[in-house]
Amino acid sequence: MSETLEVVVHRRYHEAEGILCLELHPAQTESLPAFTAGAHIDVHVPGGEIVRQYSLVNDPRETHRYVIAVQLDPASRGGSAGVHHFIQEGQRLTISTPRNHFELVDAPQFMLIAGGIGITPLLAMAQHLHQQHIDFSLHYVARTQARMAFYDVLCASPFAEKVHFYFSDDAEKPLVLPQLLQSVATTTHVYVCGPSSLIQAVVELADLAHIEPERVHREYFNNEVALDHGAAPFEVRIASTGQRFIVEADQTISQVLEAHDVFVPVSCEEGVCGTCLTGVLEGEINHQDVYLTDEEKAANNQMAVCCSRARSAYLVLDL
Secondary structure (H helix, E strand, O other): OOOEEEEEEEEEEEEEOOEEEEEEEEOOOOOOOOOOOOOEEEEEEOOOOEEEEEEOOOOOOOOOOEEEEEEOOOOOOOHHHHHHHHOOOOOEEEEEOOEOOOOOOOOOEEEEEEEHHHHHHHHHHHHHHHHOOOEEEEEEEEOOHHHOOOHHHHHOOOOHHHEEEEEOOOOOOOOOHHHHHHOOOOOEEEEEEEOHHHHHHHHHHHHHOOOOHHHEEEEEOOOOOOOOOOOOOEEEEEOOOOOEEEEOOOOOHHHHHHHOOOOOOOOOOOOOOOOOEEEEEEOOEEOOOOOOOHHHHHHOOEEEOOOOEEOOOEEEEOO
16 A cells, blocks of 8 residues: 655645646655656545545656646545535645556657546646657547636647647537547557546547557546446455455445455545455456456456455455
């Protein structure tokens, strides 16, 4: 697990319609731990025991601040609503040190595709690539300009000519993914972040454009898959102790483990962040996360216990 640290909300401002930015400064030191483009932090949201992940938006060379952008979700279970309604300037927050599951690989060229709030990790990537003189393009789609975070920042950036804007409510500026992905060079790596529908479309169309899966990198902000909680109960077994627990249809494995004092770190509870990944020694997994790749899921040796279940009668967890 990442270490935690205290920060102070130095600035709080609305970046776009429904999107709040927080500029966080160190509370007890002069600088913050370094991070790489694509990294995120866990934020302990006031008002309850809620932890959510938010990508770092600012230039990775900066060590005096972290900047995050949070979109208010109408169906918020306390995360984004807590950030929007309870966090104020001058307030102290507990956060994790940065983690990065969305690293830039070593490549000569990149195509970055952002949908809505998915711009956050890609903005940091664009800043880094520009500083390193690495060729890239950024394609950013949102419903309207008013809902497009960092529109003015991108227009004023030194790499503005590499940025292409699209608006789903404007038929004259559509994002034509098939044509875009057909233009990808054989050395280009594609990074996409945004709604699940956009990510899935990019993955499928990249395959049709003969872009190898290892050149397509994605990060989800939420799990829009309809989770199968109506399945039959099953048993989980703890390899180190031999303990056995029943997971009912309306329970998650992580809930059952917590009830029996078996510790597994859990954060997003949606199968997005990878915090709760746990090794599996026996049994067949019913994966319901969006964190693991198809290849990792096929290996059947680890699972997100916050949402995934069993296809077999039992699972043996490597705990």
